[in-house]
Amino acid sequence: MRIDVITIFPGYLAPLREALLGRAISAGLVDLAVHDLRTWTRDVHQAVDDAPYGGGPGMVMRPQVWGEALDAVLALDERPARIVVPTPAGRPFTQATAQAWSGDERLLFTCGRYEGIDQRVVDDARRRDLTVDEVSIGDYVLVGGEVAVLVMVEAVVRLLPGVLGNPASAEQDSFSDGLLEGPAFTRPEVWRGLAVPDVLRSGNHAKIARWRRDRALERTAERRPDLLAALPEDALDDADRAF
Numbered sequence: 586m587r588i589d590v591i592t593i594f595p596g597y598l599a600p601l602r603e604a605l606l607g608r609a610i611s612a613g614l615v616d617l618a619v620h621d622l623r624t625w626t627r628d629v630h631q632a633v634d635d636a637p638y639g640g641g642p643g644m645v646m647r648p649q650v651w652g653e654a655l656d657a658v659l660a661l662d663e664r665p666a667r668i669v670v671p672t673p674a675g676r677p678f679t680q681a682t683a684q685a686w687s688g689d690e691r692l693l694f695t696c697g698r699y700e701g702i703d704q705r706v707v708d709d710a711r712r713r714d715l716t717v718d719e720v721s722i723g724d725y726v727l728v729g730g731e732v733a734v735l736v737m738v739e740a741v742v743r744l745l746p747g748v749l750g751n752p753a754s755a756e757q758d759s760f761s762d763g764l765l766e767g768p769a770f771t772r773p774e775v776w777r778g779l780a781v782p783d784v785l786r787s788g789n790h791a792k793i794a795r796w797r798r799d800r801a802l803e804r805t806a807e808r809r810p811d812l813l814a815a816l817p818e819d820a821l822d823d824a825d826r827a828f
């Protein structure tokens with residue numbers, strides 16, 4: 586997978602080259618290219634923003650600079666790209682989104698700042714039949730798109746074959762079965778007077794699986810009843826319903 590990121594703060598994306606994602610890049614599983622938006626400015630001040638039409642607070646990012654940057658970065662590789670625009674006004678980015686994007690050949694992330702990017706940049710891309718997804722990573726407001734890109738790249742890249750040492754952990758993800766993850770434990774057996782639940786040391790894998798499922802159902806019901814309500818009819822078996 587090729588990933589391009591356009592931003593006025595390239596340094597914000599440095600964490601992508603650390604640890605697991607860094608190893609995925611070194612292993613050639615991901616090609617990452619970060620581009621400074623100011624490369625495509627033409628004025629001495631390298632202006633990327635201007636006052637909003639219609640008035641209002643803050644500034645808006647200029648369409649000309651973004652248009653030239655997008656055209657130039659798209660042209661760097663012939664593979665079709667999904668253009669991703671992080672925004673508080675976007676469709677929710679979920680595990681299902683990450684799963685879907687993990688099959689893409691190329692992702693191109695555009696990091697806005699200020700009050701966002703002139704809408705015509707998205708409109709122009711879509712009318713050229715480019716795939717453009719405006720997405721939100723949650724119902725809170727950030728200062729720019731870079732942190733959202735870090736979140737989305739991590740969620741997508743960890744799903745690529747060969748990235749996670751243990752593929753089972755991606756398959757058994759929270760949300761992959763629609764439920765939250767239950768509690769996890771490791772040594773020591775007793776820590777500050779708190780013992781690991783006996784069932785987990787029983788060696789009885791059927792009982793352990795049942796116990797873990799019950800904890801996941803309990804936690805989901807308590808913290809995310811919306812997820813429980815959204816489960817498909819056949820997602821819960823009789824034992825689940827008995828819980």
Ligand SMILES: Nc1cc(-c2ccc3ccn(Cc4ccccc4)c3c2)n[nH]1
Binds near residue numbers: 721
């Ligand atoms: N889930 C999520 C995404 C963002 C996000 C993404 C990109 C940008 C670019 C500028 N801002 C600041 C902004 C504040 C308010 C209104 C509009 C823009 C951004 C915020 N916040 N929260």
